[in-house]
Amino acid sequence: MGVEERRQQLIGVALELFSRRSPDEVSIDEIASAAGISRPLVYHYFPGKLSLYEAALQRASDDLAARFVEPREGPLGARLLRVMHRYFDFVDEHGPGFSALMRGGPAVGSSTTNALVDSVRQAAYVQILSHLGVTDPPARLELVVRSWISLAESTALIWLDGRRIPREELEPQLVNDFAALAAVSAAYDEEMAALLRGIVKDEPADGPFAHLAGRLIALAG
Numbered sequence: 001m002g003v004e005e006r007r008q009q010l011i012g013v014a015l016e017l018f019s020r021r022s023p024d025e026v027s028i029d030e031i032a033s034a035a036g037i038s039r040p041l042v043y044h045y046f047p048g049k050l051s052l053y054e055a056a057l058q059r060a061s062d063d064l065a066a067r068f069v070e071p072r073e074g075p076l077g078a079r080l081l082r083v084m085h086r087y088f089d090f091v092d093e094h095g096p097g098f099s100a101l102m103r104g105g106p107a108v109g110s111s112t113t114n115a116l117v118d119s120v121r122q123a124a125y126v127q128i129l130s131h132l133g134v135t136d137p138p139a140r141l142e143l144v145v146r147s148w149i150s151l152a153e154s155t156a157l158i159w160l161d162g163r164r165i166p167r168e169e170l171e172p173q174l175v176n177d178f179a180a181l182a183a184v185s186a187a188y189d190e191e192m193a194a195l196l197r198g199i200v201k202d203e204p205a206d207g208p209f210a211h212l213a214g215r216l217i218a219l220a221g
Helices: 003-020 028-035 039-045 049-066 076-093 095-103 111-132 139-160 167-186 190-201 208-220
Strands: none
Touching: 003 028, 003 039, 003 049, 003 095, 028 039, 028 049, 049 076, 049 095, 049 111, 076 095, 076 111, 076 139, 076 167, 076 208, 095 139, 111 139, 139 167, 139 190, 167 190, 167 208
């Protein structure tokens, strides 16, 4: 097996182990055993567990960022719902690793880890702006989109702690959370109001945003 091929194998093995348990609980011996090689050979390719964790984290962050990529076809609500479904697929597959990354792990606080986390958030931010058809977002819109991305992270972490709410409910709830944040901002800013009107006019009667509006009207009644 070539050097790069072996490195990629070790990264894959490490990512699988880090996805099942917190990285603090995974040893180099465990990684070596799962890869079918000796402990010294692991150190031949990576100087330590931290560097291997960061390499696995790079692969995971690339995967997570890619899940926000969605064709600009159809109503926004349906697009966001598909994105949230893929996002929670990732969280479901990499639960302990995702939690360790966001809450604390062997590389948390390092410049590499912080840069990777920020890159995922920025990729999500750019994708959402693309779906809104905005290239130069006003301050209120930036606040809405970045707040929503933070909300999605927090929701995923809370969901992992016992999974007490079905993800089938959380995914559309997060889509509606985006609409709610935009609506609150639109109530105070005409530019945001115009953007929201543009979103709503393309939404079908059976879409998530229309469903939210119907439930809110029913509650008010």
